[in-house]
Amino acid sequence: MSAQMSIDIAAYMRQVCQEARAASRAIAAAGTGVKSAALQAIARELGRDREKLKAANRIDMAAAESKGIDQPLIDRLLLDDNAIDRMIEGVLKVDALKDPIGQISDLAYQANGLQIGRMRVPLGVIGIIYESRPNVTADAASLCLKSGNACVLRGGTEAFESNKAIARAIDVALTGVGLPPAVVQLVSTTDRAAVGELLIQDEYVDVIVPRGGSGLIERITRESRIPVIKHLDGICHVYIDDDADVPMAVAIAVNSKTEKYAVCNAVETLLVAQSIAARVLPELGARFEQAGVELRGCAKTRSFLPNATPAVESDWTTEYLAPILAVKVVAGLDEAISHINRHGSQHTDAIVTSNLANTRRFMTEVDSASVMVNTSTQFADGFEYGLGAEVGISTNKLHARGPVGLEGLTTQKYVVYGNGEIRHR
Amino acid sequence: MSAQMSIDIAAYMRQVCQEARAASRAIAAAGTGVKSAALQAIARELGRDREKLKAANRIDMAAAESKGIDQPLIDRLLLDDNAIDRMIEGVLKVDALKDPIGQISDLAYQANGLQIGRMRVPLGVIGIIYESRPNVTADAASLCLKSGNACVLRGGTEAFESNKAIARAIDVALTGVGLPPAVVQLVSTTDRAAVGELLIQDEYVDVIVPRGGSGLIERITRESRIPVIKHLDGICHVYIDDDADVPMAVAIAVNSKTEKYAVCNAVETLLVAQSIAARVLPELGARFEQAGVELRGCAKTRSFLPNATPAVESDWTTEYLAPILAVKVVAGLDEAISHINRHGSQHTDAIVTSNLANTRRFMTEVDSASVMVNTSTQFADGFEYGLGAEVGISTNKLHARGPVGLEGLTTQKYVVYGNGEIRHR
Numbered sequence: 001m002s003a004q005m006s007i008d009i010a011a012y013m014r015q016v017c018q019e020a021r022a023a024s025r026a027i028a029a030a031g032t033g034v035k036s037a038a039l040q041a042i043a044r045e046l047g048r049d050r051e052k053l054k055a056a057n058r059i060d061m062a063a064a065e066s067k068g069i070d071q072p073l074i075d076r077l078l079l080d081d082n083a084i085d086r087m088i089e090g091v092l093k094v095d096a097l098k099d100p101i102g103q104i105s106d107l108a109y110q111a112n113g114l115q116i117g118r119m120r121v122p123l124g125v126i127g128i129i130y131e132s133r134p135n136v137t138a139d140a141a142s143l144c145l146k147s148g149n150a151c152v153l154r155g156g157t158e159a160f161e162s163n164k165a166i167a168r169a170i171d172v173a174l175t176g177v178g179l180p181p182a183v184v185q186l187v188s189t190t191d192r193a194a195v196g197e198l199l200i201q202d203e204y205v206d207v208i209v210p211r212g213g214s215g216l217i218e219r220i221t222r223e224s225r226i227p228v229i230k231h232l233d234g235i236c237h238v239y240i241d242d243d244a245d246v247p248m249a250v251a252i253a254v255n256s257k258t259e260k261y262a263v264c265n266a267v268e269t270l271l272v273a274q275s276i277a278a279r280v281l282p283e284l285g286a287r288f289e290q291a292g293v294e295l296r297g298c299a300k301t302r303s304f305l306p307n308a309t310p311a312v313e314s315d316w317t318t319e320y321l322a323p324i325l326a327v328k329v330v331a332g333l334d335e336a337i338s339h340i341n342r343h344g345s346q347h348t349d350a351i352v353t354s355n356l357a358n359t360r361r362f363m364t365e366v367d368s369a370s371v372m373v374n375t376s377t378q379f380a381d382g383f384e385y386g387l388g389a390e391v392g393i394s395t396n397k398l399h400a401r402g403p404v405g406l407e408g409l410t411t412q413k414y415v416v417y418g419n420g421e422i423r424h425r
Numbered sequence: 426m427s428a429q430m431s432i433d434i435a436a437y438m439r440q441v442c443q444e445a446r447a448a449s450r451a452i453a454a455a456g457t458g459v460k461s462a463a464l465q466a467i468a469r470e471l472g473r474d475r476e477k478l479k480a481a482n483r484i485d486m487a488a489a490e491s492k493g494i495d496q497p498l499i500d501r502l503l504l505d506d507n508a509i510d511r512m513i514e515g516v517l518k519v520d521a522l523k524d525p526i527g528q529i530s531d532l533a534y535q536a537n538g539l540q541i542g543r544m545r546v547p548l549g550v551i552g553i554i555y556e557s558r559p560n561v562t563a564d565a566a567s568l569c570l571k572s573g574n575a576c577v578l579r580g581g582t583e584a585f586e587s588n589k590a591i592a593r594a595i596d597v598a599l600t601g602v603g604l605p606p607a608v609v610q611l612v613s614t615t616d617r618a619a620v621g622e623l624l625i626q627d628e629y630v631d632v633i634v635p636r637g638g639s640g641l642i643e644r645i646t647r648e649s650r651i652p653v654i655k656h657l658d659g660i661c662h663v664y665i666d667d668d669a670d671v672p673m674a675v676a677i678a679v680n681s682k683t684e685k686y687a688v689c690n691a692v693e694t695l696l697v698a699q700s701i702a703a704r705v706l707p708e709l710g711a712r713f714e715q716a717g718v719e720l721r722g723c724a725k726t727r728s729f730l731p732n733a734t735p736a737v738e739s740d741w742t743t744e745y746l747a748p749i750l751a752v753k754v755v756a757g758l759d760e761a762i763s764h765i766n767r768h769g770s771q772h773t774d775a776i777v778t779s780n781l782a783n784t785r786r787f788m789t790e791v792d793s794a795s796v797m798v799n800t801s802t803q804f805a806d807g808f809e810y811g812l813g814a815e816v817g818i819s820t821n822k823l824h825a826r827g828p829v830g831l832e833g834l835t836t837q838k839y840v841v842y843g844n845g846e847i848r849h850r
Contacts, residue, residue, distance in 0.1 A: 025766065029790050102789065110811045114800055119788065123822055206822055227652070227823050248845040255847035341450065350841075363544065363840050364527065365454050375539055375843025384848075385839060386535045397548055397631055398652050399823040402839045414810060414827045415788050416775075418800025420673040422680035423809075 009189065013197035016152055016185050017204035020125045023182035024150035028122045032099040034177060035146055039095035041173035042145075043088045046138065049169045050084055056165035057134065064158050076132045079162050087135045087166075090389070094142040097388040100406045101148045104415060113421045118412040122148030124206040126409060127198050128391075129154045129220060131212040134162035140209075141170055141184040143391050147409035150183045152205065154198060156212075157190040164188070199224040209404075211392055229404060232395045233319045233345040234264030236377045239271040239336040239362070241353035246279050248374060249352040253284055255376040256350065258291045262321045264393060265348050265380040269316060269326040271336045274300070277329050281305055284327075293323040300329035316343040333358050337365050344368060347395055348380040369395065369402035434614060438622035441577055441610050442629035445550045448607035449575035453547045457524040459602060460571055464520035466598035467570075468513045471563065474594045475509055481590035482559065489583050501557045504587050512560045512591075515814070519567040522813040525831045526573045529840060538846045543837040547573030549631040551834060552623050553816075554579045554645060556637040559587035565634075566595055566609040568816050572834035575608045577630065579623060581637075582615040589613070624649040634829075636817055654829060657820045658744045658770040659689030661802045664696040664761040664787070666778035671704050673799060674777040678709055680801040681775065683716045687746045689818060690773050690805040694741060694751040696761045699725070702754050706730055709752075718748040725754035741768040758783050762790050769793060772820055773805040773827075794820060794827035 027035075046053070057079035064074055079087075100120050107117030126149045130136045137155055144151035155163040167186035174181050187194050199208065202225040209229045210220045217230050238256050240249045256267035272280060281304035288295055295301070296315045297308035308327065315326040316339070330336050340349050350372035351362040359373045370380045380403070382390025387405030394400045400408030452460075471478070482504035489499055504512075525545050532542030551574045555561045562580055569576035580588040592611035599606050612619050624633065627650040634654045635645045642655050663681050665674040681692035697705060706729035713720055720726070721740045722733035733752065740751040741764070755761050765774050775797035776787040784798045795805045805828070807815025812830030819825045825833030 025790070025792075028792070029786075108811070110809065112804065112809055114804060114809070116810050119796075121789075121792070124792065227821075245845070251845065251847055259848050260850060338450075361454075364546075365450070367450075367453070367546070367549065368838065370839040370841060371544075372841040373843060375841060375846045376848050378848040378850075379537065379539060379841065379843075379846070380839075384535065384537055384539070385541050385841075386533070396652075397836050401836050411822050411826050413793060414795040414805075416795060416797040416800060416804065416810075418798060418804075420670070420676065421800045421804070422676055423684050423801050423803040425685060425803075 009191055009193045010197050012189070013187070013194055014201060016187065017125065017198070017201040019182040020150040020152050020185055021204040023180040024122070024124045026180050027145065027150055027183045028124070028148045030148065030179065034179065035099065035148070036095055037177045038145055038174055038179055039091055039142055041176050042138070042142065042170050043091045043095075045169035045173045046084065046088050046091070046166065049165065050081070053079055053084055053162065053165045053169075054081075056161040059161040060159055069158065073132050073158065077134065077158055077162070079134050083135060087138045090135070090139055091142045094146050094389050097146060097406060099146065100410050107415075113418065115417040117415050119415045120407075120410050121413050123409055123411055125150045125152065125204055127152045127154070127205045127208045127226065129195060129198070129208065129210045129212070129216070131156040131216065132158050134159040134166060136211060137163045137166040137186065138170070139389070140391060143389060143406060143409060145183060147406045149409055152185050152187065152198060154187040154195060160190050195220075196223060199226060202226045209391055227399070229392070229394050229396060229400055229408065231264065231393050234266070234347040235269065235317060235319050235343065235345040236265060236267045236347055237269050237271055237340050237344055237349040238267045238377060239340070239349070239351045240273060240276060240280055241351055241355060241358050242273040242275045242332060243355040243358065244276055244280070244352040245354055246276070249280050250283050250287060252350065252352050252374070252376050254287050254291070256378055257288070257293060257325050258323075259376065259378045261323055263378070265377050266321070267325065267377050268318065268320055269328065269343070271328050271330050271339060272301070273332050273336070274329055275332070277304055288325065291323070293325055295325055295327050297327040298329060301327045319345070333361060337362065341367050345395060347393070348372065348377045350375060350377050369393070434616055434618045435622050437614070438612070438619055439626060441612065442550065442623070442626040444607040445575040445577050445610055446629040448605040449547070449549045451605050452570065452575055452608045453526075453549070453573045455573065455604065459604065460524065460573070461520055462602045463570060463599055463604055464516055464567055466601050467563070467567065467595050468516045468520070470594035470598045471509065471513050471516070471591065474590065475506070478504055478509055478587065478590045478594070479506075481586040484586040485584055494583065498557050498583065502559065502583055502587070504559050508560060512563045515560070515564050516567045519571050519814050522571060522831060524571065525835050532840075538843065540842040542840050544840045545832075545835050546838050548834060548836055550575045550577065550629055552577045552579070552630045552633045552651065554620060554623070554633065554635045554637070554641070556581040556641065557583050559584040559591060561636060562588045562591040562611065563595070564814070565816060568814060568831060568834060570608060572831045574834055577610050577612065577623060579612040579620060585615050620645075621648060624651060627651045634816055652824070654817070654819050654821060654825055654833065656689065656818050659691070659772040660694065660742060660744050660768065660770040661690060661692045661772055662694050662696055662765050662769055662774040663692045663802060664765070664774070664776045665698060665701060665705055666776055666780060666783050667698040667700045667757060668780040668783065669701060669705070669777040670779055671701070674705055675708050675712060677775065677777050677799070677801050679712050679716070681803055682713070682718060682750050683748075684801065684803045686748055688803070690802050691746070692750065692802050693743065693745055694753065694768070696753050696755050696764060697726070698757050698761070699754055700757075702729055713750065716748070718750055720750055720752050722752040723754060726752045744770070758786060762787065765791050765793070770820060772818070773797065773802045775800060775802050794818070
């Protein structure tokens with residue numbers, strides 16, 4: 001890429017972000033009705049543009065196939081009638097959510113006579129960087145719009161034509177309801193330099209949300225001058241406590257692993273209390289063998305399951321995203337909690353127990369975004385948590401932790417109502 | 426400093442932070458009663474060590490005076506009986522606050538049968554970097570302890586002996602109630618390299634809170650690999666609307682500037698609606714002249730106040746922290762809001778008006794941590810807001826915005842209660 005080109009991309013990205021900042025004032029001040037009309041219009045335009053969307057997607061699909069891109073990525077890229085229906089449904093679901101903006105909480109009088117509370121407000125401008133799924137364009141735009149934010153969307157190169165077609169429909173919809181089209185902007189270049197330029201627009205962009213593999217997220221975290229709501233590893237645990245109900249423990253351990261392998265909320269390490277190991281491990285061994293899951297066990301685990309591969313230290317810190325499960329027999333709750341806090345990724349961890357005291361300790365002491373008792377880690381997502389929709393799952397501790405819905409795209413400001421009070425220090 | 430020394434400091438800071446991480450598990454799991462006993466013990470030990478604290482402080486004061494350090498800094502450094510009393514009172518006030526840890530909110534059943542809510546939990550390890558006031562050592566330690574966090578305190582070099590004496594009292598108190606002393610650690614070197622080393626311990630430290638001048642904060646923000654809860658400029662505005670009550674407007678504008686000059690919540694720019702300018706500016710001119718405040722006005726302002734200095738562009742973006750006030754006549758609410766959003770620092774801005782519609786728009790559209798109606802910007806602090814105590818005022822948008830009390834030192838995790846539910850996607 002020539003120096004001239006790079007200057008152009010810098011100037012282009014700066015302008016995109018500057019326009020987003022200006023548009024963010026309009027969408028922040030827009031009422032619930034206007035935002036609803038915009039979302040309804042987006043759904044309608046996507047329906048109207050169905051054939052255009054499919055035609056644009058065929059260009060992306062043909063290019064991907066000619067490049068010999070692997071099948072899972074091609075599957076994610078496909079925008080057929082079914083995918084378009086689900087995309088439209090997604091927009092309408094976001095419209096149906098309660099508007100978080102303007103909600104005032106904790107409004108109360110203070111001794112100084114002032115009435116003080118906190119108002120939920122948009123963050124401003126959100127930069128979203130994602131990979132191959134074109135439906136993210138509509139999803140992310142809807143969530144940002146509903147939460148009163150402008151957004152700058154940088155989609156994957158493979159989905160460029162599909163994303164442009166979706167963005168055009170959104171543009172028509174926004175204009176139709178009198179909102180500035182810069183409320184939702186798609187970056188109109190596939191040059192990789194655009195990402196780097198986006199990450200330094202801290203004057204105009206308030207937060208970056210990356211959606212993609214850990215390579216993408218690590219690069220973004222390293223380069224960004226803007227706070228990142230990020231999702232790193234999901235090294236999730238299920239701990240079967242001394243007092244677990246055995247059939248429940250088996251069902252939860254199996255479901256947490258096998259319901260879907262390539263998801264961040266799949267269990268990667270199973271911890272079993274020594275006193276219950278003899279009652280659960282043989283059955284679990286059989287169930288996992290049947291499901292084709294490779295077990296990697298500690299020495300004690302292998303005394304019950306001789307066919308298990310011997311686990312090595314790195315097994316306790318690996319996100320397999322595959323039919324592999326590390327298994328460790330622990331002395332009890334204390335060892336389970338310290339194993340999780342030491343080796344886990346603070347994503348989602350579950351205990352199976354009927355003991356109340358152990359439940360309270362696990363829920364309090366395990367330092368993860370989601371802590372669960374007597375259920376499958378696979379439930380950890382925004383839809384199951386009742387958020388209605390999610391922009392991702394955060395492994396950050398600050399601001400938004402766990403599934404991030406509309407609220408994670410907002411902040412709170414203090415509102416202070418007085419009647420002429422002045423301060424005497 | 427030799428290379429060897431620098432390696433030692435790196436190893437030392439790493440060890441301090443590692444021990445803080447280990448201790449953070451103990452304080453996170455500590456009950457309200459234990460934390461209260463610790464705070465009571467800290468207050469008691471500080472009282473017992475009164476003479477030692479004063480003796481240590483005399484060493485710092487003598488060193489500062491012999492170095493010819495300026496008087497305001499020397500005043501901040503002083504730890505006399507009165508300052509010690511206020512420090513002890515501060516610790517007891519933190520003890521009296523409600524414990525935020527373990528509070529569960531929004532606990533509700535979802536369609537999947539799970540009961541899901543959010544539990545307030547500590548952040549983990551907090552690094553606090555501050556300048557000359559030794560009382561910050563006790564203040565910051567109390568707030569971190571009450572919010573269930575371990576802390577690493579790096580105080581100013583001038584206060585080194587005073588800080589060590591305070592930290593010793595805290596250490597005795599923690600040990601006395603059975604908490605690991607590493608819950609509160611003071612960095613035991615004045616080497617500046619220690620700050621740089623602290624900022625890269627992202628494996629062990631969850632958040633950095635700097636307290637000091639903008640130079641310190643900018644350095645920390647630039648160097649830190651750890652999220653920073655920071656306080657940058659306070660360029661605050663008072664806008665006198667068309668419909669303001671004139672005596673109230675005058676009183677608020679004067680108080681917002683003159684009650685204290687060198688504070689972040691002092692007003693720096695006064696905006697006046699054109700239609701009311703003739704009724705407020707002459708009296709304001711007289712009041713500010715009497716108070717010795719220099720006015721820097723736009724051309725329209727100077728048509729009412731010919732003695733005002735002509736304002737230049739940079740006056741709209743300067744935090745004077747001094748008896749200087751920029752004054753601009755604006756067409757009305759729209760221009761006021763855009764001026765504030767463009768030139769302000771998103772700290773604290775107030776409108777004076779009796780108009781409900783304008784109030785609603787100002788509160789919604791001004792994008793600042795605190796928005797006020799009919800009161801003085803000088804009220805913007807954690808004590809006046811009912812937080813009981815504050816670790817600072819955040820100009821961040823994410824996580825904690827505005828005065829940061831105990832809640833800002835915590836985060837929320839999802840808690841999920843089930844009865845054997847497994848997921849079928």
